[in-house]
Structure formats: C-alpha cells, structure tokens
Amino acid sequence: MHNRLIRAATRDGSIRAAACIATELVETARRCHETSPTATAALGRALIGTMFLGLNLKGEDTLTVRIFGDGPLGGIITQADANYSVRGYVQEPHVHLPPTSQGKLDVGRAVGKDGFIYVTKDLGLKEPYTGSSPLVSGEIAEDFAYFLHQSEQTPAVVALGVLIDRDHTCIAAGGYFIQAFPGAQEDTLAQLEKNIGEVPPVTNLIADGFQEVEILQKVFGNIPFEVLAEEDWRFLCRCGKERLEKILISLGPEELKDMLEKEQGAELRCHFCNKQYHFSREEIEALLEEIRSY
Template sequence: MGYILRAIDETETIKISAAITTDVVEEATKIHKLSKTTSAALGRVLTAASIIGSWQKNEEDSITLSINGDGPAGRIVATCKNDGFVKGYVTNPTADLPIRESDSKIDVSGIVGKGNLTLVMDTGMKKPYTGTVNLTTGEIAEDLAVYFSQSDQVPSAVGLGVLVDVDYSIKAAGGFIIQLMPDATEEQISKLEENLKNLPSVTSILDEYHDAEKLIEIIMKDINFKILEKREITYKCNCSREKVEDAIVSVGPKEIEEILREDKKAEVSCYFCDKVYNFDESDLERMLKKAKDINKNRKIIIQDNF
C-alpha cells in the first residue's frame, strides 16, 4: 500500500508533499499489462494525482489529471478522490520505446509526445474547475510545475519517478511536490534551490530508501520542517454493474434500440480496471424502458416550466 506525507517548514512558507507509490503503480501495471515506458508514464501521473488529491478538503472531492499528447501512448489519465483511492489508464498500454540513448533513461517524453496537460478539480460546485497548459517537455513533472506556475501562480518544484525492473515489475515509484508561499524569504528560496540542484534522481532515492520522510529530509536539508499528515493511497476502481447500466441508459432510447436491433447484447469494459460487463437482450430491454421513462418525465418537466 502506498502513502503520502504532507509537511511544512517551521516558518510555514514552504509546503512539501512526498509519496511512495510503488504498490499503486505495480497494480496499474498488472491490470493494464503496461510496457516499461507506459508504466513509467502512467506511474508518474498516478503519483502526481495522488498527491494533489490529498490536498482536497472533503472526502468526495476529486481531481483528474490528464496528459493529452500525440505520442504512441495516446491519452494518459489518473483520477483520485480525497479518500485515498486512485485509478488511471493509458489509451495504448502496450506502446513502448527503446531506452533513450542520450541519458539511458526510459523515454517518457517520447511516448507522451506534444500536447497539453489538463487538471480538473471537482469540489461539489456546479461546475468543476479546469486548467490546461501546453506540455513543455512531456516528462510530466516539469509540465506540472509549469501548470502550478501559470494556472495557480504558485512557484513549485515537482519530482516524479518510476523504476521499472527487468521483468517489468515496479521496483520503486513515488515523487514530491514543493510549493512556496508568498512570504518565503530569498534565503529560504536560495537554500531550497541549492538542495534541489544537488538532488540525486528521484528514482535513485526511492530505490535506496523506499521512504517518503527520507525523501523530504534530503530535499529539505538544513531546513527545519514538521510532518503534518500521513495518508495511505491505494489503486482502486469504484466501477459497478449499476454504474455501467446508468451510463448505457444515459445514451438514450434511440441508441439502445439500435444496439438491440443490431447485436441484441452489449459488452462494456471499464477503462480503469479492465473489468468487462455483459448485458443480454432482456437487460437492454429493461434499460430501454428506463431510458424512455426518463425522457417522458423530462418532457413533462419542460412542459410544466412554460
């Protein structure tokens, strides 16, 4: 099971969250049968979504982080509620690229390509907040830092890492997000910048320690801090047969009638957990009746409004 630590420095002007997500990314890799490169890409997005999701106030609040690139992976999505459950998917899970020759690292930027990063925050208001920025590197961590700077006007540093073993299992995964408050002094900023400049790769720290507090200690060297919270995170999909039925009903009577006429059955796979739901002719007829009833009631409500 993964976990997140939230911490703050003694002047309360530097906020840092660090996560260990090895088990979370391993579960995603098994479910989606990911390649080494899509494991690294989705793992970074899952880690980031888990951290940002832990910042929300209410248990039902959720965030969805999506990387919409033109690379071989296609769309990469992760969504997390404030209950510690995170899930995600890649449009083309088996897409892969060779190790990058320039630095001998997994080619995440190559598998992602050019495009944009979108963050949707649903806090129960009428309309969720949505922010989008263009991808600058496709490495995800740097792109997320740009998002915080441009959309939230919060100076941030982001580090995300996934270490894939030779058998494609996940040896280590995790990361951190640091954000500076407006009252941060030049001295604090300089010290933090120096620490980040000398920071080893996130994957090397995770591989050696597998410890979020140690990751924070290394980043916050010579800066006093305190841990505010520890929160567990788990890869979990909350799909159900009932939710899939509701989704089919929502497409409307015309579409359901077409399915009945052409196939007399429906098979629906969940993007997030690959679970397959099968519906036979009697199921579809029942859903068709429900869809017609909803349409009928909607017309009555519209007429009553005039």
C-alpha cells in the same frame, strides 16, 4: 510494499511539501492495463502527480488530469478523489520506445511535448473548473510543475519516478512535491534549490530503502520542517455495474433497441481500470423498460 504519502511544511508554513512511495499502486495499474515499460513509467508518473494535485480534495470532490501530447502514447487520463484513491489509463498502453542515450525510458518522446495538460476540479459546484498549460517536456514532472506555476502563480518543484525491472514489473515508484508561498525567505529558497540539485533521483532513494520522511530530509537538509499528516493511497476505480447502467440509459431507447437487434447483450469496459462488464439481453430489456417508464 505500501503506498504512503506524507504532508509536511516548514514551521512558518511558507513552504509546503509532500512525499510518497507508490510502488504497489503503480504496479497495480500496470497489471490492470498490461502496460509496456514506457507506458508504465508515463502512467505511474501521472498517477503520482495527480495524487499531489489532489491533496486538498474534500467530500465528493474529484480532480481529473488529462495529458495530451503528440507522442505515440496518445492521451494519459488520471483521476483522484478525497478518499485517497487514484485511477487512470493511457490510450496506447503497449507503446514502447528504445531507451534514451542515458539508458532511461524515453517518456518525453513517448508523450510528446507539443500538447497540453488539463486539470479539472469538480468541487460539487454547478460547473467544474478546468485549467490548462502547454507541455514543456512531456516528462510529466516538469509539466505538472509548470502547470502549478501558471495556474497558482507559486513556484513548485515536482519530482516523479518509476523504476521498471527486466520482467517489466514496477520495483520503485514515488516522488516529492515542494511548493513555496508568499513569506518564504529568499535564503531558505536558495538553500532548498541547492539541496534539490544534489538529491539523487527519487527512484534511487526508494530502491535504497529510503522512507517518505527520509526523502524529505534529503530535500530540506538543515531547513526545519514538520510532518503534518500521513495517508495511505491506493489504485482504486469508482466503476461498477450501476454506474455503467446509467451510461447505457443515457444512450437512449433507440441505441438500446439497436443493441437488442444486433447482439444478445453488451460488453462494456471501464477505461480507468480495464474491468469488463457484461449486460445480458434481459438486463438491457429491463433498462429499456425503465426508460419508457420515465
């Protein structure tokens, strides 16, 4: 298994695309958070969609997606960076709903469609930029596409899929992303729309052994395109003890003193990867001394 993403475009650059297979990435997220099948599908789709939105990040740029619907899963928060890393979590990872009448995981009802998607780009400027749009279905792919249409005023197609086995492991995950820009010919767009309507679900393609470029070949049909780049993405958190030390310091001396009076140390858990960090009494005392020396 691998987590490869390819970028492509038509020869005139008026239609840009990406496709990825992220089975291992989503399975890593599932193991980290011990998510239910419904939560795995929702988180997996959000992680892949965040990869697509983060394609133009550079340097230390980050992109954070927050999906808040009125369903029982609560919020879904994901983040991508320019180093081809993505991470994320769902607030209620153990929520699982009965399948839909079509026998599919009911992500839409679990997320809920009464809510918003927020996308924050931190490009190293004074203030990060945040855009938002209402959720249209809670199925996540449609919500990403609607956000792109609202924020960039360009039509986009986002297809995301996560296939879960009976033992709750992820056995296929991936998607494709198509965006049309000014200059795209109407007949080309019409043909592309027809092709997309005939493409099987992306998880079916992945389960059948299709590779990323073959997925795009199904989407483009006889429309010529070229692959521009290949990238290997991974589920990787940016947390570490030093980062969490800064969080403890930011709590201030009174909060740290309170910790010392009530506990022998502190346990901090990273939301993004579920990793737990222990700070001993001596370490907290050292942080307190550091604050006093400022």
